[in-house]
Amino acid sequence: MALIAVVCAVIGTVTTVALRSHLYDQLDGQLDEVASRVSGPGPPGDPQGGGDKGPRRMDLDAFVTRGPQPRRTIVADVRDGVVIDAKYGRDSDESTDLSGMTAISLGAEQRAALAAVPRDGGAHTTGIPGLGDYRVEYRAGANGSYYAAVPTSGVTTTVNTLVLVEASVTAAGLVAASLAGTVIVGVATRPLRRVAATATRVSELPLHAGEVNLDERVPESECDPHTEVGRVGAALNRMLNHVHGALHARQESETRVRRFVADASHELRTPLASISGYAELTRRGGELVGPDTRHALGRIESEAGRMTLLVEDLLLLARLDAGRPLEFGRTDLVPLVVDTVSDARAAGLDHNWRLDLPDEPALVSADTARLQQVLVNLLGNARNHTPPGTTVTARVRTVGAWLCVDVEDNGQGIPAELLPHVFERFARGDSARSRTTGSTGLGLAIVQAVATAHGGGVTVGSVPGRTVFTLRLPALSEQESAPSRSQAQHSLTTRVRQES
Ligand SMILES: Nc1ncnc2c1ncn2[C@@H]1O[C@H](COP(=O)(O)OP(=O)(O)OP(=O)(O)O)[C@@H](O)[C@H]1O
Ligand SMILES: [Mg+2]
Known part of the structure; x- marks a missing residue:
């Protein structure tokens, strides 16, 4: 989603910038034409143009309402560096003109905005109060010096429409991609989820002690060796087989040790009872024995008693380990x-x-x-x-x-x-x-x-x-x-x- 959003944003930005610059180039071409038409061919005093009678002045009213000029074109007459008159053509119902346009004079504020544009012969964007943004160019020719200006509103509208279309298409694309992505990723990762579920169930089994029944396996359908997930599933199953075998072996050896301890303890009880019994019998018997022997017999008795306790404890532990039922x-x-x-x-x-x-x-x-x-x-x-x-x-x-x-x-x-x-x-x-x-x-x-x-x-x-x-x-x-x-x-x- 992020990738699609980034790609769409880059494509959209590049397209918009390219289109805008192309449209501005076109607009500047129109502006050049308008400026050439209004100012005449050569510079003032050029013998090819106005001749030696000085520059011919252009009729601004006629210029802005007729001819091939774009709508709402502004022309301003500059004499001695001052904008003395400026007009633009506007659609008008009561117009007597055949083109249906009326020439409107610009106010002082609007003229001042025009006059502020650098007079370097290049196109500049400037805002004319009440009329919006214009591309303005100053041109001096055989007809005198003029400002010519064409509105940028056409370019702005086109660019705005493009941005709107791009944004809508991107948003729709993202929604479609997210829906499709959710479905596709869900379907694609379903086998992985099954493998993960098996691993989770195994991790919840108590494996640390006792007889462990490790029967959990990844379903056969998810063990296809031709897919990555299948290989993971198969590897997990192999590992579970090994672990099951190892746990079984551990349990068997534990059981053997336990049985051995239980049997040994059990078997030791009888000889121990005999040892302490005979020792006691000898000590209590009427036979005369020396103090050393008497002491030795006492020690044999007490150590046999101690060993009996130990054996009893071992036997009890072995029985509890084996899970022998208690008498509740x-x-x-x-x-x-x-x-x-x-x-x-x-x-x-x-x-x-x-x-x-x-x-x-x-x-x-x-x-x-x-x-x-x-x-x-x-x-x-x-x-x-x-x-x-x-x-x-x-x-x-x-x-x-x-x-x-x-x-x-x-x-x-x-x-x-x-x-x-x-x-x-x-x-x-x-x-x-x-x-x-x-x-x-x-x-x-x-x-x-x-x-x-x-x-x-x-x-x-x-x-x-x-x-x-x-x-x-x-x-x-x-x-x-x-x-x-x-x-x-x-x-x-x-x-x-x-x-x-
Ligand atoms: N109440 C207690 N105060 C201080 N130390 C204790 C206490 N209870 C147990 N211990 C310590 O814990 C150890 C283990 O106790 P445990 O009962 O398992 O063995 P034991 O008493 O040494 O031998 P046994 O009980 O098998 O005859 C003891 O050896 C002793 O050091
Ligand atoms: Mg104790």
Whole structure:
């Protein structure tokens, strides 16, 4: 459109300028003729013209009304450098003249405008008040000195008409081009849009994890190798085939690793149980053993216990990864939190334990055992990774459609470099690494996996003096919670809380 507009504008301008200059040339030719006719052949005193009687004066009235002069031609008689008379011919009804023209004298102002034109024998454009623009020329000849002037209105009208026609044609052309352009571009880019739509759908697929079904392909009709778009479509399809293959291979290898970890963990449980069982049996048996052996047996037992915990954690993670279904049931978070905090208090008497619970039941659909493990892990961290005297608060609150459990402590906080990775497997702080009691770095990974499997999530915010883990679970709606059960549970909760 812009290109067409520019081309039309250039053509229009060039045509207009050329036509105008041509018309002015013609007009100047006419002007020359008029000037020659009025001033006579040679300069004043020329023996060929007026002879020695001096210049003949032209009858201006007759000149402007008759003869081949263009309409409205002005002639002015100049004597001694002063315009003494000036006339132009005008159409007139009451004219007695055969040509139907009347000679009108110019006023003083109009004559002054004429007189201001340079007397160099060349044509000049000037405005005559009341009569419009004229081409004016001064000429001295055998008949004396004259100004001759012809109107430019004819040229102006022609040029204006041309500009109007050009503008209309350009506007119509632009409208037609825009309509045709829209239709043609729309049709031409339709295959490209289909390819783009396929690419967009693929980009919206969750490809980062799990079994990915990458079935999107560019339609066969848009894969014609003879067109550019077809080649793009075919290339995109080939790429999607590769990506699909790669994702499938990734998934297979992931599944294999997971199955291996799950199988290994499962298989390790029995020998571990045997090791700790035999160690305990030997320690408790009546046989006399030396202090070293007794110590060694104690170590075997405690390390076997630690390894059992690790294996259990690994097994649980492998099962959650494999998407093994949880045993969902209606669970009230309030008694669960009360119970786990009581247990934590029993294990950590040197910490201060606080509860902040709502009055109504906090019902979620969850696997109670897994949820309990999550709370135990969070409270265990607040106990194990903070110094004695730390206050730990467990809070249950409702946020929109979510139920949130906060475990907050005022310990030294999680190191800044560990914080972004704290939910990763085997991510541990230095303090946890150096501890002798079993700390594997799987606790928070399990918390996150369980929360995700419940359709919720877990977040952490930690600065020195305030660390909050927030577990978020979807709340059960009113309809889903039967009033009688919830009432019963609430009374139980109140009782538990009072005991606690
Ligand atoms: N409340 C907390 N205050 C300070 N540091 C914490 C807190 N909770 C977790 N951390 C840090 O985050 C690390 C990871 O915690 P995570 O529970 O995953 O592993 P762990 O407690 O070390 O081992 P595990 O729980 O498997 O026995 C911990 O080692 C500890 O450094
Ligand atoms: Mg932990």
